[in-house]
Amino acid sequence: MQLLPRNHVVLLRDGAAFFPALLTAIASARHSVWLETYIFTQDETGQTVANALQAAAARGVQVNLLLDGFGSGGLSDAFQRSLLEAGVRLLFFRPEIGLWPFQRQRLRRLHRKLALIDGRIGFVGGINIINDKSSPATPPRFDYAVQVTGPVCMDIAKTMSQQWRRTSRIQWKHDWIMPPVRLPRQPETGEQAAALVVRNNGRHRRDIENAYLTAMENAQREIxxxxxxxxxxxxxRRALVAAAERGVSVTLLLQGRLDHALLQFACRGYFHQLVKAGVRIVEYRRGLMHAKVAVIDHQWSTVGSSNIDPFSILVAREANLVIRHVGFAKTLRQDLLKEIRESGVEVSVDMLRKRWWGYRVLPWLAYQMVRALMGMAGYGQDAYRE
Structure with missing residues (x-):
């Protein structure tokens, strides 16, 4: 991971900040729009983004839209046709065409959320193209993205163009295969050092995990x-416990409401070990949480698509931006502390002891099921072996 200096990175909290920024960038596009996402829906938000992409294509902008075949597999034929007829180049990463649910490759999803406009305005984060409020009365899904300009956009361009060429070739869209992107050197627009860190099944299998581990192992004050x-x-887990044991303040803000029950119950099997070691665990209860961020020692931050679970760490294609800058870290840290204070419930040893016996058994069963699923697919034997 090489941090590139002189970028300008803006933190975007929830869809309320992300979608206006993305739509404004698309409206300003002059020659290219690249967009990758796991989920693209046909709700009001998805239709608004689709309209912006179609408008860009109509004025001669090359629009490349790459969606995951599972996460966005519900898009209707009519919706896809409207995009293609408007001139949007639409591809699906690993379309869902098989009937056997335990195929190894079925777990290899395109989970990252990236956008690049004119090679100079990038977006990295965890926000899908979906309305982040399930109803007007509910709070928005708690999530983050960043908007970035500067030299790191060259790496975003390289990553997105490589995936586009590979997917086009596999799906026989040879007229859509473009030569490798060669952007001119990007202007130095700010003072943040940043690096795009990706996870794939080639040379970068452990890059995101290793970025976290290196930062945690070097932490002196706070995680x-x-x-x-x-x-x-x-x-x-060992890195978290070791940090807490050497006096680092370690706080985990995790999903409190059940969303993906199997993973969340499996996670709770570690709560006692971590809390007993001095790791503070806070469950987010105000609404649904989708964030994948971290701040370490008031200067190292990451915002991206990667969860810290076997599917993100070992299987899916993910992308995080790592930022080393005191000011950016301060902004993200303050927002996280506010949510911890106002929307979180801390998990204590006493709370864990008092939970009914079934709640103690369910995490163990869920963890065994996750290990079995990963083993059937051929992943995770080493990373999740005690």
Missing amino acids: IIANAYFLPGVRF
Whole structure:
């Protein structure tokens, strides 16, 4: 991981900040729009983004839209046709065409959320193209993204163009295969050092996990991690415990409401071990949480798509931006502390002891099921072996 200097990174909290920024960037596009996402829906938010992409294509902008075949598999034929007829180049990563649910490759999803406009305005984060409020009365899904300009956009362009070429070739869209992107050197627009860190099944299998581990192992003061689906492997748990034992303040902000029950119950099997070691665990209860961010020692931050679970760490294609900057870390840290204070419930040893026996058994059963699923698919034997 090489941190590139002189970027300008803006934190975007929830869809209320992300979608206006993305739509404004698309409206300003002059020659290219690249967009990758796991979930693209046909709700009001999805239709608004689709309209913006179609408008860009109509004025001659090349629009490349890459969606995951499972996460966005529910898009209707009519919706897809409207995009294609408007000139949007639409591809699906690993379309869901098989009937056997336990195929190894079925778990290899495109889970990252990236956008790049004119090669100069990038977006990295965890926010899908979906309305982040299930109803007007509910709070928005707690999530983050960043908007970035500067030299790191060259790495975003390289990553997105490589995936596009590979997917186009596999699906025989040879007229959509473009030569590797060669952008001119990006202007130095700010003072933040940043690096795009990706996870794939090639040379970058462990890059995101290793970025976290390196930062935690070097932490001297504080670790704050907010992650919606948290089921860390042995190395990650040991790094958290070791940090707490050497006096580092370690706080985990995790999903409190059941969303993906299997992963969340499996995660709770580690609560007693971590809390007893001095790790503070806070469950987010105000609404649904989708964040995948961290702040370490008031200067190292990451915002991205990667959960800390076996599917994100070992299988899916993910992308996080790592930022080293005191000012950015301060902004993210303050927002996390506010949510911890106002929307969180801390998990204590007494609370864990008082929970009914079934709640203590369910995490063990869920963890065994996750291990079995990963084993059937051929993943995770080492990372999740005690």
